[in-house]
């Protein structure tokens with residue numbers, strides 16, 4: 480008989496409403512010491528709300544939370560941190576202008592143990608031990624802004640586990656990491672588990688979940704539908720069905736004949752100093768494949784008029800100057816940026832308002848916005864992308880991350896005279912169903928003759944969509960690979976090696 484490890488966290492019958500929206504109805508979660516527990520659910524299922532309750536940022540309306548068997552009701556994040564709960568979010572919470580040591584000491588300040596003085600700092604020797612635990616050897620006085628994303632993520636973990644870390648919460652931790660950084664993160668997580676930490680791991684990527692997690696809980700519409708099942712007990716199709724209540728059809732690109740060029744560079748020199756020479760034809764989907772930091776995203780942004788530089792981008796017979804995003808929109812170039820929080824989304828504006836933002840001229844007459852025309856055009860797009868909840872008048876800030884992404888995709892679909900579509904990490908943080916819907920919408924657009932350029936660090940996404948791949952290394956296009964290139968060939972090209 481095997482003995483189950485102790486229960487580190489038990490959440491029972493949790494409910495939470497935000498006004499008219501029921502974020503959680505009857506959520507259950509059981510984390511065990513030394514185990515990695517994956518939390519799965521479609522966008523808007525309530526995962527982040529459950530995490531906010533665990534870390535003391537939100538109070539549940541009803542239900543119970545117990546930490547190692549003792550009931551708790553945290554009144555603040557500081558209380559949860561003091562109790563050994565460490566959250567690591569997609570959006571890192573480090574202070575980039577401060578040093579490694581200052582950042583490692585931040586929880587001391589949050590927990591209110593010390594004032595804002597040198598005394599509040601973690602002793603240097605101890606700080607080094609914390610870093611060593613996650614495999615980092617950094618100068619403690621170095622500014623965090625000079626660290627790579629992977630180093631920053633590990634630094635956050637070092638800060639959390641330096642204290643007593645009973646529960647580590649990882650919310651899509653690999654979204655911005657390259658393969659080697661993700662491997663290192665997973666090794667650190669495994670190490671922590673061996674020391675008895677319970678880990679809650681939120682991810683939309685099944686291969687990562689299968690690699691790292693021991694157990695899985697699935698949330699659907701705010702309720703637990705699979706409760707702490709051992710990984711491997713359910714296959715992927717069953718988990719997806721539990722998440723969505725339906726199967727997902729994956730769309731794959733069939734390959735299209737290339738016709739006339741639509742989006743073409745003319746004497747372009749990017750702000751990085753690299754020259755750029757590429758062309759996307761009508762109906763073609765071109766993938767910009769690059770490791771994190773390769774410069775693929777900057778190239779895509781340049782083609783959309785969203786990055787500065789010298790030269791012009793031709794859209795058919797007309798052209799716009801680099802960095803002139805307004806002119807690009809006028810010529811029918813739609814754009815989804817990689818960081819929807821920093822650029823793109825207008826959080827206080829309604830879902831409809833966000834989706835129509837690039838197409839206001841289409842709904843206006845004599846300077847007045849025709850609200851009914853706007854609604855009639857936008858609502859079907861939001862329905863097609865399954866915006867959840869289906870409340871087009873709610874402000875964008877109230878939607879979950881994946882649903883905010885759908886608003887940016889709808890904005891592209893709404894653009895009049897759409898000729899080219901430039902997408903950066905289009906399905907980052909998006910669940911499997913929304914991902915399939917976004918892919919279908921992109922393929923449909925290409926079929927109508929739109930030229931599509933997609934930059935993504937997700938190779939599966941590129942191979943599902945693209946007619947050819949431009950491999951980016953060190954800020955410029957290093958190789959042009961045809962649609963039948965294998966994943967191995969593309970990966971080898973990304974790393975700068977010839978395929979075996």
Ligand SMILES: Nc1ncnc2c1ncn2[C@@H]1O[C@H](COP(=O)(O)OP(=O)(O)OP(=O)(O)O)[C@@H](O)[C@H]1O
Pocket residue numbers: 497498500501502520521522523524525526527528529867868876877878879880881882908
């Ligand atoms: N502050 C808020 N105000 C209003 N509604 C909210 C708020 N926060 C969350 N919601 C709603 O609660 C529901 C659950 O959202 P939550 O962010 O927990 O989902 P999620 O599973 O984490 O989604 P994602 O995978 O997209 O991040 C959604 O319908 C969301 O729109």
